[in-house]
Amino acid sequence: MLSTLRIKGLTTELLDIPIKRPHQFSTEKVADKSFVLIRVQFSNGVVGIGEGTTPGIWWNGESVETMKVVLDRYAAPLLLDEDPAQIEHLLQKLNRRIRGNVFAKASIEMALFDGLGKTYGVPVHQLLGGQNRDRIPVRWALASGTPDGDIEEAQSLVDSGNYVNFKTKSGKEAPEDDAKRNIRIAEGLRGKSTIGIDPNGSWDRITAVKWMDAFFEAGIDFLEQPLPPEDIEGLARLSEMKKVPVMADESLSSVQDALRLAETRAADIFSLKIHKSGGMKNTVKIAGIAEAAGISCFGGTSLESSIGTAACLHAYASIPNLDYGSELFGPSWLADDPVINPLVYEDGCILVPDGPGLGVELDEDKLKKYRRTEQKGALTR
Numbered sequence: 001m002l003s004t005l006r007i008k009g010l011t012t013e014l015l016d017i018p019i020k021r022p023h024q025f026s027t028e029k030v031a032d033k034s035f036v037l038i039r040v041q042f043s044n045g046v047v048g049i050g051e052g053t054t055p056g057i058w059w060n061g062e063s064v065e066t067m068k069v070v071l072d073r074y075a076a077p078l079l080l081d082e083d084p085a086q087i088e089h090l091l092q093k094l095n096r097r098i099r100g101n102v103f104a105k106a107s108i109e110m111a112l113f114d115g116l117g118k119t120y121g122v123p124v125h126q127l128l129g130g131q132n133r134d135r136i137p138v139r140w141a142l143a144s145g146t147p148d149g150d151i152e153e154a155q156s157l158v159d160s161g162n163y164v165n166f167k168t169k170s171g172k173e174a175p176e177d178d179a180k181r182n183i184r185i186a187e188g189l190r191g192k193s194t195i196g197i198d199p200n201g202s203w204d205r206i207t208a209v210k211w212m213d214a215f216f217e218a219g220i221d222f223l224e225q226p227l228p229p230e231d232i233e234g235l236a237r238l239s240e241m242k243k244v245p246v247m248a249d250e251s252l253s254s255v256q257d258a259l260r261l262a263e264t265r266a267a268d269i270f271s272l273k274i275h276k277s278g279g280m281k282n283t284v285k286i287a288g289i290a291e292a293a294g295i296s297c298f299g300g301t302s303l304e305s306s307i308g309t310a311a312c313l314h315a316y317a318s319i320p321n322l323d324y325g326s327e328l329f330g331p332s333w334l335a336d337d338p339v340i341n342p343l344v345y346e347d348g349c350i351l352v353p354d355g356p357g358l359g360v361e362l363d364e365d366k367l368k369k370y371r372r373t374e375q376k377g378a379l380t381r
């Protein structure tokens with residue numbers, strides 16, 4: 001029987017939430033994180049919530065501001081009076097009418113799944129096939145700015161039992177200096193912990209090939225997206241060296257990318273992210289291609305709050321091949337969280353929520369505090 005459930009409204013708002021310490025990416029340093037919060041009203045009174053956020057506009061061209069326009073102006077009219085239970089149908093409709101904008105589409109899908117989970121009284125992972133695990137290991141991103149600071153930070157986090165393994169950010173310095181710094185950090189942590197390196201596509205083939213042996217000797221766990229997103233052949237050459245496992249992140253943003261990477265043997269590990277691939281369903285499909293090709297998966301993050309991180313958890317918990325754990329540290333990296341029941345970290349893991357829907361509830365007082373009320377930009381200064 002077709003459901004009589006209907007979508008009766010869709011609203012969005014922007015939030016700017018401070019972070020605990022500034023974060024150095026390859027191209028910019030950030031001091032707060034922006035989000036678009038989306039609420040979808042169902043005809044049964046349920047409100048599904050979703051969150052859109054990006055590492056920055058440099059990552060794939062989307063920002064919270066572009067997402068808000070796409071959602072308000074273009075997506076909302078397509079969804080109105082539709083049946084929210086027909087998620088695949090709605091995603092296809094959006095894909096036919098709105099090209100790209102995968103981060104915006106992922107946040108809609110998130111809100112639909114949350115509303116459906118609440119309607120049926122089940123956690124979202126049950127709508128995705130059930131959970132294979134109730135907790136997922138988390139890597140913390142070291143970004144203190146100095147090798148000694150990173151080693152010290154990692155050691156104290158291991159000693160306190162908060163984290164076991166780590167990731168570093170690269171790409172700001174010259175590749176040679178980056179490589180040496182990472183080797184120094186890995187050697188400083190030898191026997192105690194490991195790091196994965198993420199230059200966000202900023203190195204070239206010669207640099208990556210040249211340092212591969214030294215990375216292997218230093219016990220580095222994985223090399224994530226060393227080369228520009230389009231250099232699939234370069235990634236394949238690095239994978240062929242059979243030294244440090246190569247992870248694809250920016251090169252992997254669709255189901256089609258996953259197939260191409262698998263066919264060309266260009267990655268040993270896929271970094272999954274629900275926003276970059278347009279949602280939880282696509283993420284599960286990508287993990288299926290990885291499974292068929294013998295590729296491991298890693299639970300990536302776009303640095304979401306507890307809302308988006310919960311969506312990641314439901315998707316990642318439902319797949320069988322999450323061999324490399326995750327980097328779902330967004331909620332503990334933010335100085336505050338817009339929900340009344342933030343996600344829980346325990347012994348180096350993050351727990352999969354089991355309440356209805358995403359399993360998190362909005363905190364209206366915090367939304368009031370962090371809601372953006374003025375335009376941001378040079379023209380409004």
Ligand SMILES: [Mg+2]
Pocket residue numbers: 198200224225249250271
């Ligand atoms: Mg990455």
